[in-house]
Amino acid sequence: KAVKYAPGYQLTFSLFSGDASNGVREWKIQEAINAFFAPFLKSMSVISTFTVESQVQHYASLTFVPQFDADRKEHYLTPDTLPNFINAAEWSLASTVSSLPPLNFLAYVPKPSESPLVIRSESSGSRSLTNSFLIPRWGGITILNREHGNTSSTPHVITVQELEPPMKIFLTQLRDLMGVSDLSFSKASFPIVFHKTVNGALTTWELDSLLRRRTAENLVDSLATIASLARLVMDTPNMVVLDHIQKDVINALKDVERSCQRLSEQDYLEAISASRDALVKSETAFFDPTMVSMLYFPDEHKYAIYMPLFVPISVPLVMAVLRELKRWKENKRNTSDETSKTKVD
DSSP, X not given: OOOOOOSEEEEEEEEEESOGGGOEEEEOHHHXXXXXXXXXXXXXXXXXXXXXXXXXXXXXXXXXXXXXXXXXXXEEEOTTTGGGOSOTTTOOOXXXXXXXXXXXXXEEEOOXXXXXXXXXXXXXXXXXXXSEEEETTTEEEEEOOOOTTOOOSSOEEEOHHHHHHHHHHHHHHHHHHHTOOOOOOTTOSSOOOOOOOSSSOOOHHHHHHHHHHHHHHHHHHHHHHHHHHHHHHHHOTTOOOOHHHHHHHHHHHHHHHHHHHHHHTTOHHHHHHHHHHHHHHHHHHHTOHHHHHXXXXXXXXXXXXXXXXXXXXXXXXXXXXXXXXXXXHHHHHHHHHXXXXXXXX
C-alpha cells in the first residue's frame, strides 16, 4: 500500500459535503495541518518534500444509496461498497497546479437524510472504530458525522478541535503510504521500551529505517531503468544516442556508486540524496524524447506504417517491369527467328 518513491508529493485535503443544508460552511484545515501534520512533514523533508492544498465541495453525492438499519437507526457501508465510494464523475480531486504525485485525504460529511453514516462489518455488524478506510497508493477517507440533533442549516465552521480525530487518522494513513511501519518487539527475549513521539514526527529509528529502505528502492529502480535503456539500444542497432543522454547515464552510475559508498559509511542522508540524483538522471535519460520515440516506434512499426503507402505504388511498377520484360523476350525471340530464316534462304 506504500506509494512509489518520489522527490516530492502533493497532499490534497478535501472536505466534501453531501448536501449544503447540513450547515457545514468551512473548516479550519490550515490550523489543523500546522498542529497535527507539520512535525511529521518536517521530519520527512530529508526524504521527500510536500506541497499542501485544500478544498471544500458541496453537493458531493455518493454513487449509491447507503443501507439503512432501522433497529440501530443508522445508515451504513460495508467493505464491498467502499471501492465505489468515490464519485469520480462529479468529485473534483485532480490537482491542476502541480505535477507531483498526488495523495488525497478526504473528509466526507453525509447529508442529513443519510446521517449518521458508519462503516461496519457485513458479517458481524461491528462498527469501524475510526469510521475511515485507506485506499492503497491513493490516500485515505474518513466520514464525519455531525453530532446527533445538530443538523440545522445554521452555518457551521469545523474547528481544529473537531478536526483532531480525523487529522490523526489522516496522519496514520500518511505514515502507511510513506512506508513508515510500527515497530514490534513481541519476540524479544529482554524488555525493550519504545517511546513514540507525541507530536507525530518520525523517531530517529523510524527515520533511519525509512532512509535505508527508500535508498535501496531508488538504487534498484535506477539500475533497472539503465538496464532497460541498454536493452533498448542493443535491440535497435541503428539508434542514435545523443551526447546528453550518454552523460546522464554516466552520471547516474556515478551517483549509484556514491550512494553505495555512503551507505557503507552509514551516512544515510547523503546516501538517499545520491540515490535520488541517480533515479532522476536515469529516468531523464530513458524518457528523453528521442529515446521515447524509438521505444514506441521501432523499425518494425515504421515498416508497418510505410508498407500500406508503398505497396499500392509498387504493384503497378512491378507489373510494368514484368510486362516490359515479357515484351523484350518476345522481341528477342522474333529477332532470332528472322535471323534463322535468313540463313536458311
